[in-house]
Amino acid sequence: MKITNHIINLKTVATLDFIDITEKIQEKIKEAGIEKGVINIQSLHTTMAVIVNEAEPLLISDMKKLLEKLAPRTYKYAHDNFDIRTVNMCDGECANGHSHNKAIHLPTSAMMNIVENDLQLGRWQRVFAVELDRSRPRQIALQIMGR
Amino acid sequence: MKITNHIINLKTVATLDFIDITEKIQEKIKEAGIEKGVINIQSLHTTMAVIVNEAEPLLISDMKKLLEKLAPRTYKYAHDNFDIRTVNMCDGECANGHSHNKAIHLPTSAMMNIVENDLQLGRWQRVFAVELDRSRPRQIALQIMGR
Amino acid sequence: MKITNHIINLKTVATLDFIDITEKIQEKIKEAGIEKGVINIQSLHTTMAVIVNEAEPLLISDMKKLLEKLAPRTYKYAHDNFDIRTVNMCDGECANGHSHNKAIHLPTSAMMNIVENDLQLGRWQRVFAVELDRSRPRQIALQIMGR
Numbered sequence: 441m442k443i444t445n446h447i448i449n450l451k452t453v454a455t456l457d458f459i460d461i462t463e464k465i466q467e468k469i470k471e472a473g474i475e476k477g478v479i480n481i482q483s484l485h486t487t488m489a490v491i492v493n494e495a496e497p498l499l500i501s502d503m504k505k506l507l508e509k510l511a512p513r514t515y516k517y518a519h520d521n522f523d524i525r526t527v528n529m530c531d532g533e534c535a536n537g538h539s540h541n542k543a544i545h546l547p548t549s550a551m552m553n554i555v556e557n558d559l560q561l562g563r564w565q566r567v568f569a570v571e572l573d574r575s576r577p578r579q580i581a582l583q584i585m586g587r
Numbered sequence: 588m589k590i591t592n593h594i595i596n597l598k599t600v601a602t603l604d605f606i607d608i609t610e611k612i613q614e615k616i617k618e619a620g621i622e623k624g625v626i627n628i629q630s631l632h633t634t635m636a637v638i639v640n641e642a643e644p645l646l647i648s649d650m651k652k653l654l655e656k657l658a659p660r661t662y663k664y665a666h667d668n669f670d671i672r673t674v675n676m677c678d679g680e681c682a683n684g685h686s687h688n689k690a691i692h693l694p695t696s697a698m699m700n701i702v703e704n705d706l707q708l709g710r711w712q713r714v715f716a717v718e719l720d721r722s723r724p725r726q727i728a729l730q731i732m733g734r
Numbered sequence: 735m736k737i738t739n740h741i742i743n744l745k746t747v748a749t750l751d752f753i754d755i756t757e758k759i760q761e762k763i764k765e766a767g768i769e770k771g772v773i774n775i776q777s778l779h780t781t782m783a784v785i786v787n788e789a790e791p792l793l794i795s796d797m798k799k800l801l802e803k804l805a806p807r808t809y810k811y812a813h814d815n816f817d818i819r820t821v822n823m824c825d826g827e828c829a830n831g832h833s834h835n836k837a838i839h840l841p842t843s844a845m846m847n848i849v850e851n852d853l854q855l856g857r858w859q860r861v862f863a864v865e866l867d868r869s870r871p872r873q874i875a876l877q878i879m880g881r
Contacts, residue, residue: 441588441881443770443880445849445854476590476592476730477590477732478625478627478772480772480845480846483856484854484856484857485856485858486787486858491691491695492633492696493633493687493690494633494687495674497674498664498665498666498668498671498674499664499684499687501665502666502684502687502688503691506657506658507691510657510804511800517793518795519790519792519793519796524792525790525792527789527790527791527792528789528858537796540788540793540796540797544797544801544840545692545839546692547695548785548786548844548859549786549845550695551627551629551696551698552627552629553592553627553730554730555730560592560728560730561631562630562631562632562633562726563631564632564675565631565633565695579856581854583770583771583772583847583848583849583854585732585771585772585879585880586590586732587588587590623737623877624877625772625774638838638842639780639842639843640834640838641780641822641834642821642822643813643819643821643822644821645811645812645813645818645819645821646811646812646813646831649812649834649835650834650835653805653838657804692839693838693839694841694842697842698774698776698843698845699774699776699843700739700776700875700877702739707776707875709779709780711779711780712778712779712780712842734735734737
Protein backbone atom coordinates (compact mmCIF):
# COMPACT_ATOMS: atom_id res chain seq x y z
CA MET A 441 0.00 0.00 0.00
CA LYS A 442 1.39 3.36 -1.06
CA ILE A 443 0.08 6.81 -0.13
CA THR A 444 1.47 9.86 -1.88
CA ASN A 445 0.55 13.54 -1.69
CA HIS A 446 1.03 16.01 -4.54
CA ILE A 447 0.27 19.66 -5.19
CA ILE A 448 -0.83 21.07 -8.54
CA ASN A 449 -0.04 24.78 -8.76
CA LEU A 450 -2.30 26.89 -10.95
CA LYS A 451 -2.62 30.53 -11.90
CA THR A 452 -6.21 31.34 -12.79
CA VAL A 453 -7.01 34.14 -15.20
CA ALA A 454 -10.53 35.29 -14.37
CA THR A 455 -13.72 34.58 -12.43
CA LEU A 456 -15.27 31.30 -13.62
CA ASP A 457 -12.09 30.15 -15.31
CA PHE A 458 -12.48 26.40 -15.94
CA ILE A 459 -9.03 24.79 -15.97
CA ASP A 460 -8.81 21.25 -17.30
CA ILE A 461 -6.39 19.52 -14.91
CA THR A 462 -6.94 15.97 -16.20
CA GLU A 463 -3.49 15.58 -17.76
CA LYS A 464 -1.69 17.00 -14.74
CA ILE A 465 -3.52 14.48 -12.55
CA GLN A 466 -2.67 11.63 -14.92
CA GLU A 467 1.02 12.58 -14.77
CA LYS A 468 0.99 12.48 -10.97
CA ILE A 469 -0.62 9.04 -11.02
CA LYS A 470 2.14 7.76 -13.35
CA GLU A 471 4.78 9.34 -11.08
CA ALA A 472 3.24 7.77 -7.99
CA GLY A 473 3.45 4.36 -9.69
CA ILE A 474 0.08 3.25 -8.35
CA GLU A 475 -1.60 0.50 -10.37
CA LYS A 476 -4.98 0.50 -8.67
CA GLY A 477 -6.50 2.59 -5.94
CA VAL A 478 -8.18 5.92 -5.50
CA ILE A 479 -7.24 9.56 -5.84
CA ASN A 480 -8.74 12.43 -3.90
CA ILE A 481 -8.51 15.69 -5.84
CA GLN A 482 -9.04 18.40 -3.24
CA SER A 483 -9.24 22.16 -3.71
CA LEU A 484 -7.37 23.98 -0.94
CA HIS A 485 -9.61 27.02 -1.35
CA THR A 486 -13.12 27.98 -0.28
CA THR A 487 -13.76 29.68 -3.63
CA MET A 488 -12.39 27.05 -5.99
CA ALA A 489 -14.35 23.93 -6.90
CA VAL A 490 -13.36 20.64 -8.50
CA ILE A 491 -15.87 19.26 -10.98
CA VAL A 492 -16.02 16.44 -13.50
CA ASN A 493 -17.71 17.23 -16.79
CA GLU A 494 -17.18 17.53 -20.55
CA ALA A 495 -14.54 19.80 -22.13
CA GLU A 496 -16.78 21.48 -24.69
CA PRO A 497 -16.29 25.26 -24.80
CA LEU A 498 -19.94 26.18 -25.46
CA LEU A 499 -21.05 23.93 -22.62
CA ILE A 500 -18.60 25.67 -20.33
CA SER A 501 -20.10 29.01 -21.34
CA ASP A 502 -23.55 27.62 -20.43
CA MET A 503 -22.32 26.46 -17.05
CA LYS A 504 -20.78 29.85 -16.32
CA LYS A 505 -24.13 31.49 -17.01
CA LEU A 506 -25.97 29.06 -14.77
CA LEU A 507 -23.53 29.58 -11.89
CA GLU A 508 -23.79 33.33 -12.32
CA LYS A 509 -27.58 33.10 -12.23
CA LEU A 510 -27.49 30.98 -9.07
CA ALA A 511 -25.31 33.35 -7.08
CA PRO A 512 -25.02 36.64 -9.03
CA ARG A 513 -22.13 39.04 -8.58
CA THR A 514 -24.67 41.88 -8.42
CA TYR A 515 -26.45 40.57 -5.30
CA LYS A 516 -25.56 42.34 -2.01
CA TYR A 517 -23.99 39.66 0.20
CA ALA A 518 -23.60 40.33 3.93
CA HIS A 519 -20.08 38.81 3.64
CA ASP A 520 -19.16 41.84 1.50
CA ASN A 521 -20.46 44.45 3.90
CA PHE A 522 -17.14 45.61 5.33
CA ASP A 523 -18.92 48.21 7.51
CA ILE A 524 -20.29 45.46 9.74
CA ARG A 525 -18.03 42.46 9.09
CA THR A 526 -15.31 41.79 11.69
CA VAL A 527 -14.29 38.15 11.12
CA ASN A 528 -11.52 36.96 8.74
CA MET A 529 -10.80 40.46 7.39
CA CYS A 530 -7.43 40.72 5.60
CA ASP A 531 -5.48 43.57 4.06
CA GLY A 532 -6.99 44.32 0.67
CA GLU A 533 -10.09 42.19 1.37
CA CYS A 534 -12.17 41.89 -1.81
CA ALA A 535 -15.90 41.38 -2.13
CA ASN A 536 -16.33 37.70 -2.96
CA GLY A 537 -19.64 36.70 -1.37
CA HIS A 538 -20.82 35.51 -4.77
CA SER A 539 -17.79 33.20 -5.02
CA HIS A 540 -18.53 31.42 -1.74
CA ASN A 541 -22.19 31.18 -2.60
CA LYS A 542 -21.37 29.59 -5.94
CA ALA A 543 -18.98 27.28 -4.08
CA ILE A 544 -21.50 25.70 -1.73
CA HIS A 545 -23.30 24.26 -4.75
CA LEU A 546 -20.19 22.72 -6.22
CA PRO A 547 -17.90 20.02 -4.87
CA THR A 548 -14.67 20.93 -3.06
CA SER A 549 -13.11 17.65 -4.08
CA ALA A 550 -13.52 14.78 -6.51
CA MET A 551 -12.71 11.23 -5.53
CA MET A 552 -11.88 9.07 -8.50
CA ASN A 553 -10.86 5.51 -9.17
CA ILE A 554 -7.43 4.48 -10.44
CA VAL A 555 -7.30 1.41 -12.66
CA GLU A 556 -4.38 0.19 -14.77
CA ASN A 557 -2.17 3.00 -13.49
CA ASP A 558 -4.55 5.65 -14.87
CA LEU A 559 -7.59 7.67 -13.90
CA GLN A 560 -10.80 5.72 -14.58
CA LEU A 561 -12.73 8.06 -16.86
CA GLY A 562 -15.84 7.75 -18.94
CA ARG A 563 -15.60 8.80 -22.58
CA TRP A 564 -16.38 12.49 -22.01
CA GLN A 565 -15.21 12.94 -18.45
CA ARG A 566 -12.56 15.57 -17.70
CA VAL A 567 -11.60 17.07 -14.35
CA PHE A 568 -11.76 20.85 -13.96
CA ALA A 569 -10.60 23.25 -11.29
CA VAL A 570 -13.13 26.08 -11.37
CA GLU A 571 -12.13 29.56 -10.22
CA LEU A 572 -15.08 31.15 -8.44
CA ASP A 573 -13.17 34.20 -7.24
CA ARG A 574 -10.87 36.48 -9.25
CA SER A 575 -7.53 35.66 -10.94
CA ARG A 576 -5.08 34.25 -8.38
CA PRO A 577 -2.53 31.55 -7.61
CA ARG A 578 -4.25 28.30 -6.60
CA GLN A 579 -3.39 24.87 -5.29
CA ILE A 580 -5.05 21.52 -5.76
CA ALA A 581 -3.89 18.76 -3.41
CA LEU A 582 -3.89 15.16 -4.59
CA GLN A 583 -3.84 12.17 -2.29
CA ILE A 584 -3.14 8.94 -4.13
CA MET A 585 -3.68 5.64 -2.31
CA GLY A 586 -3.34 2.14 -3.60
CA ARG A 587 -0.71 -0.27 -4.74
CA MET B 588 -5.37 -4.47 2.02
CA LYS B 589 -7.59 -5.36 -0.89
CA ILE B 590 -8.63 -3.14 -3.79
CA THR B 591 -11.30 -4.32 -6.18
CA ASN B 592 -13.01 -2.63 -9.12
CA HIS B 593 -16.54 -3.44 -10.28
CA ILE B 594 -18.94 -2.16 -12.92
CA ILE B 595 -22.70 -1.88 -12.44
CA ASN B 596 -24.46 -1.88 -15.82
CA LEU B 597 -27.76 -0.03 -16.02
CA LYS B 598 -30.33 0.75 -18.67
CA THR B 599 -32.14 3.97 -17.86
CA VAL B 600 -35.68 4.57 -19.05
CA ALA B 601 -36.13 8.33 -19.22
CA THR B 602 -34.71 11.74 -18.34
CA LEU B 603 -34.50 12.11 -14.55
CA ASP B 604 -34.85 8.40 -13.93
CA PHE B 605 -33.72 7.80 -10.32
CA ILE B 606 -32.36 4.23 -10.05
CA ASP B 607 -31.83 2.86 -6.55
CA ILE B 608 -28.52 1.01 -6.80
CA THR B 609 -28.07 0.37 -3.06
CA GLU B 610 -28.61 -3.38 -3.23
CA LYS B 611 -26.33 -3.83 -6.23
CA ILE B 612 -23.61 -2.00 -4.32
CA GLN B 613 -24.16 -4.11 -1.22
CA GLU B 614 -23.82 -7.29 -3.30
CA LYS B 615 -20.49 -6.11 -4.71
CA ILE B 616 -19.23 -5.37 -1.19
CA LYS B 617 -20.14 -8.90 -0.07
CA GLU B 618 -18.44 -10.32 -3.19
CA ALA B 619 -15.31 -8.28 -2.56
CA GLY B 620 -15.15 -9.72 0.98
CA ILE B 621 -14.09 -6.42 2.51
CA GLU B 622 -14.88 -6.05 6.21
CA LYS B 623 -14.01 -2.39 6.64
CA GLY B 624 -12.90 0.30 4.25
CA VAL B 625 -14.36 2.69 1.76
CA ILE B 626 -16.17 2.48 -1.54
CA ASN B 627 -16.10 5.06 -4.29
CA ILE B 628 -19.26 4.94 -6.40
CA GLN B 629 -18.37 6.81 -9.58
CA SER B 630 -20.56 7.64 -12.55
CA LEU B 631 -18.67 7.15 -15.82
CA HIS B 632 -20.85 9.74 -17.54
CA THR B 633 -21.00 13.53 -17.64
CA THR B 634 -24.81 13.45 -17.58
CA MET B 635 -25.39 10.88 -14.83
CA ALA B 636 -25.07 11.78 -11.16
CA VAL B 637 -24.75 9.67 -8.02
CA ILE B 638 -26.72 10.96 -5.06
CA VAL B 639 -27.60 9.72 -1.57
CA ASN B 640 -31.12 10.45 -0.40
CA GLU B 641 -34.43 8.86 0.64
CA ALA B 642 -36.37 6.41 -1.55
CA GLU B 643 -39.77 8.03 -1.25
CA PRO B 644 -41.54 8.35 -4.62
CA LEU B 645 -43.20 11.72 -3.95
CA LEU B 646 -39.91 13.15 -2.78
CA ILE B 647 -38.28 11.94 -5.97
CA SER B 648 -40.98 13.74 -7.97
CA ASP B 649 -40.18 16.92 -5.99
CA MET B 650 -36.48 16.58 -6.74
CA LYS B 651 -37.15 16.10 -10.44
CA LYS B 652 -39.14 19.34 -10.48
CA LEU B 653 -36.37 21.20 -8.68
CA LEU B 654 -33.69 19.93 -11.07
CA GLU B 655 -35.87 20.85 -14.02
CA LYS B 656 -36.37 24.34 -12.62
CA LEU B 657 -32.64 24.77 -12.06
CA ALA B 658 -31.62 23.87 -15.62
CA PRO B 659 -34.77 23.69 -17.77
CA ARG B 660 -34.99 21.66 -20.95
CA THR B 661 -36.63 24.66 -22.62
CA TYR B 662 -33.64 26.99 -22.15
CA LYS B 663 -31.45 27.56 -25.25
CA TYR B 664 -28.00 26.22 -24.33
CA ALA B 665 -25.01 27.15 -26.49
CA HIS B 666 -23.91 23.47 -26.23
CA ASP B 667 -27.01 22.60 -28.30
CA ASN B 668 -26.38 25.10 -31.07
CA PHE B 669 -25.07 22.71 -33.71
CA ASP B 670 -24.71 25.57 -36.22
CA ILE B 671 -21.76 26.95 -34.29
CA ARG B 672 -20.50 24.02 -32.20
CA THR B 673 -17.45 22.16 -33.50
CA VAL B 674 -16.07 20.27 -30.49
CA ASN B 675 -17.08 16.70 -29.44
CA MET B 676 -19.75 16.36 -32.14
CA CYS B 677 -20.80 12.74 -32.76
CA ASP B 678 -23.11 11.04 -35.22
CA GLY B 679 -26.67 11.56 -34.06
CA GLU B 680 -25.63 14.21 -31.52
CA CYS B 681 -28.62 15.09 -29.31
CA ALA B 682 -29.34 18.36 -27.54
CA ASN B 683 -28.44 17.72 -23.91
CA GLY B 684 -27.20 21.07 -22.59
CA HIS B 685 -29.80 20.87 -19.83
CA SER B 686 -28.39 17.49 -18.75
CA HIS B 687 -24.85 18.81 -18.26
CA ASN B 688 -26.16 21.90 -16.53
CA LYS B 689 -28.15 19.77 -14.12
CA ALA B 690 -25.04 17.65 -13.64
CA ILE B 691 -22.73 20.38 -12.39
CA HIS B 692 -24.99 20.81 -9.36
CA LEU B 693 -24.98 17.14 -8.49
CA PRO B 694 -22.13 14.86 -7.44
CA THR B 695 -20.41 12.62 -10.00
CA SER B 696 -19.47 10.18 -7.27
CA ALA B 697 -20.32 9.20 -3.71
CA MET B 698 -17.67 8.01 -1.31
CA MET B 699 -19.09 5.86 1.45
CA ASN B 700 -17.83 3.96 4.44
CA ILE B 701 -17.83 0.18 4.71
CA VAL B 702 -18.30 -1.28 8.19
CA GLU B 703 -19.06 -4.90 9.12
CA ASN B 704 -18.85 -5.96 5.48
CA ASP B 705 -21.70 -3.61 4.51
CA LEU B 706 -22.34 -0.06 3.36
CA GLN B 707 -22.61 2.29 6.36
CA LEU B 708 -26.02 3.87 5.86
CA GLY B 709 -28.24 6.05 7.99
CA ARG B 710 -31.85 4.91 8.43
CA TRP B 711 -33.20 6.60 5.30
CA GLN B 712 -30.12 6.70 3.12
CA ARG B 713 -30.21 5.04 -0.30
CA VAL B 714 -27.83 5.49 -3.22
CA PHE B 715 -29.27 6.55 -6.57
CA ALA B 716 -27.88 6.81 -10.07
CA VAL B 717 -29.72 9.72 -11.65
CA GLU B 718 -30.16 9.86 -15.41
CA LEU B 719 -29.89 13.49 -16.52
CA ASP B 720 -29.93 12.74 -20.23
CA ARG B 721 -32.32 10.47 -22.16
CA SER B 722 -32.80 6.68 -21.89
CA ARG B 723 -29.48 4.89 -22.47
CA PRO B 724 -27.08 2.21 -21.28
CA ARG B 725 -25.01 3.42 -18.32
CA GLN B 726 -22.12 2.31 -16.16
CA ILE B 727 -21.28 2.99 -12.55
CA ALA B 728 -17.74 2.08 -11.49
CA LEU B 729 -17.10 0.93 -7.92
CA GLN B 730 -13.69 0.98 -6.29
CA ILE B 731 -13.66 -0.93 -3.00
CA MET B 732 -10.64 -0.56 -0.72
CA GLY B 733 -10.09 -2.00 2.69
CA ARG B 734 -9.49 -5.32 4.39
CA MET C 735 -2.48 0.24 6.85
CA LYS C 736 -5.02 1.19 9.48
CA ILE C 737 -8.74 1.73 9.03
CA THR C 738 -10.76 3.21 11.87
CA ASN C 739 -14.40 4.25 12.12
CA HIS C 740 -15.69 6.99 14.41
CA ILE C 741 -19.00 8.67 15.13
CA ILE C 742 -19.41 12.37 15.94
CA ASN C 743 -22.65 12.96 17.85
CA LEU C 744 -24.28 16.35 17.41
CA LYS C 745 -27.41 18.08 18.64
CA THR C 746 -28.54 20.68 16.13
CA VAL C 747 -30.49 23.72 17.25
CA ALA C 748 -32.48 24.88 14.22
CA THR C 749 -33.03 24.56 10.49
CA LEU C 750 -29.88 25.60 8.61
CA ASP C 751 -27.68 25.33 11.67
CA PHE C 752 -24.06 25.28 10.40
CA ILE C 753 -21.93 23.34 12.91
CA ASP C 754 -18.17 23.65 12.53
CA ILE C 755 -16.90 20.11 13.15
CA THR C 756 -13.29 20.71 12.08
CA GLU C 757 -11.80 20.37 15.55
CA LYS C 758 -13.76 17.24 16.38
CA ILE C 759 -12.47 15.69 13.16
CA GLN C 760 -8.90 16.72 13.94
CA GLU C 761 -9.17 15.08 17.38
CA LYS C 762 -10.32 11.81 15.83
CA ILE C 763 -7.39 11.88 13.40
CA LYS C 764 -4.96 12.34 16.29
CA GLU C 765 -6.67 9.49 18.19
CA ALA C 766 -6.50 7.22 15.15
CA GLY C 767 -2.76 7.86 14.97
CA ILE C 768 -2.77 8.04 11.18
CA GLU C 769 0.13 9.99 9.65
CA LYS C 770 -1.03 10.10 6.06
CA GLY C 771 -4.14 8.89 4.30
CA VAL C 772 -7.69 9.99 3.72
CA ILE C 773 -10.78 10.60 5.79
CA ASN C 774 -14.34 10.24 4.61
CA ILE C 775 -16.69 12.49 6.58
CA GLN C 776 -20.16 11.07 5.94
CA SER C 777 -23.52 12.36 7.10
CA LEU C 778 -25.78 9.50 8.19
CA HIS C 779 -28.87 11.53 7.36
CA THR C 780 -30.74 12.45 4.18
CA THR C 781 -31.35 15.97 5.47
CA MET C 782 -27.89 16.82 6.79
CA ALA C 783 -25.06 17.85 4.47
CA VAL C 784 -21.30 18.07 4.95
CA ILE C 785 -19.69 21.10 3.32
CA VAL C 786 -16.27 22.72 3.30
CA ASN C 787 -16.24 26.50 3.38
CA GLU C 788 -15.20 29.55 5.40
CA ALA C 789 -16.30 30.15 9.01
CA GLU C 790 -17.43 33.74 8.60
CA PRO C 791 -20.82 34.42 10.23
CA LEU C 792 -22.11 36.86 7.62
CA LEU C 793 -21.16 34.48 4.85
CA ILE C 794 -23.08 31.73 6.62
CA SER C 795 -26.12 34.00 6.74
CA ASP C 796 -25.75 34.53 2.96
CA MET C 797 -25.57 30.80 2.35
CA LYS C 798 -28.67 30.18 4.44
CA LYS C 799 -30.58 32.69 2.31
CA LEU C 800 -29.39 31.10 -0.90
CA LEU C 801 -30.37 27.60 0.25
CA GLU C 802 -33.75 28.90 1.35
CA LYS C 803 -34.26 30.53 -2.04
CA LEU C 804 -33.30 27.36 -3.86
CA ALA C 805 -35.76 25.10 -2.02
CA PRO C 806 -38.10 27.33 0.02
CA ARG C 807 -39.97 26.11 3.09
CA THR C 808 -43.11 27.75 1.69
CA TYR C 809 -43.23 25.62 -1.48
CA LYS C 810 -45.77 22.74 -1.47
CA TYR C 811 -43.72 19.55 -1.79
CA ALA C 812 -45.49 16.30 -2.72
CA HIS C 813 -43.35 14.60 -0.03
CA ASP C 814 -45.30 16.64 2.56
CA ASN C 815 -48.74 15.73 1.29
CA PHE C 816 -49.68 13.19 3.95
CA ASP C 817 -53.12 12.68 2.35
CA ILE C 818 -51.54 10.84 -0.56
CA ARG C 819 -48.13 9.71 0.73
CA THR C 820 -47.86 6.07 1.87
CA VAL C 821 -44.11 5.32 1.84
CA ASN C 822 -41.72 5.83 4.81
CA MET C 823 -44.39 7.40 7.04
CA CYS C 824 -43.43 7.41 10.74
CA ASP C 825 -45.20 8.42 13.92
CA GLY C 826 -45.07 12.19 14.18
CA GLU C 827 -43.92 12.59 10.56
CA CYS C 828 -42.98 16.23 9.93
CA ALA C 829 -43.09 18.12 6.66
CA ASN C 830 -39.48 18.28 5.46
CA GLY C 831 -39.68 18.25 1.68
CA HIS C 832 -37.68 21.48 1.62
CA SER C 833 -34.90 19.80 3.63
CA HIS C 834 -34.44 16.95 1.16
CA ASN C 835 -34.61 19.35 -1.76
CA LYS C 836 -31.90 21.49 -0.21
CA ALA C 837 -29.92 18.31 0.40
CA ILE C 838 -29.69 17.15 -3.21
CA HIS C 839 -27.69 20.28 -4.01
CA LEU C 840 -25.22 19.74 -1.22
CA PRO C 841 -22.73 16.94 -0.60
CA THR C 842 -23.58 14.08 1.77
CA SER C 843 -19.92 13.53 2.50
CA ALA C 844 -16.55 15.21 2.22
CA MET C 845 -13.43 13.24 1.42
CA MET C 846 -10.29 14.95 2.65
CA ASN C 847 -6.59 14.30 2.71
CA ILE C 848 -4.61 13.58 5.85
CA VAL C 849 -1.01 14.79 5.89
CA GLU C 850 1.36 15.00 8.88
CA ASN C 851 -1.28 13.47 11.17
CA ASP C 852 -3.73 16.30 10.45
CA LEU C 853 -6.48 17.30 8.06
CA GLN C 854 -5.02 18.97 4.94
CA LEU C 855 -6.81 22.32 4.89
CA GLY C 856 -6.39 25.50 2.92
CA ARG C 857 -6.13 28.73 4.89
CA TRP C 858 -9.91 29.36 5.11
CA GLN C 859 -11.26 25.85 4.87
CA ARG C 860 -13.46 24.55 7.68
CA VAL C 861 -15.77 21.54 7.67
CA PHE C 862 -19.43 22.07 8.54
CA ALA C 863 -22.32 19.74 9.24
CA VAL C 864 -25.37 21.57 7.95
CA GLU C 865 -28.80 20.86 9.46
CA LEU C 866 -31.38 21.04 6.68
CA ASP C 867 -34.26 19.76 8.80
CA ARG C 868 -35.31 20.89 12.30
CA SER C 869 -33.40 20.62 15.61
CA ARG C 870 -32.46 16.98 16.29
CA PRO C 871 -29.74 14.57 17.34
CA ARG C 872 -27.37 13.82 14.45
CA GLN C 873 -24.45 11.57 13.61
CA ILE C 874 -21.50 12.04 11.33
CA ALA C 875 -19.50 8.91 10.56
CA LEU C 876 -15.76 9.17 9.90
CA GLN C 877 -13.74 6.53 8.14
CA ILE C 878 -10.01 7.10 8.46
CA MET C 879 -7.63 5.10 6.27
CA GLY C 880 -3.91 5.32 6.01
CA ARG C 881 -0.83 4.57 8.01
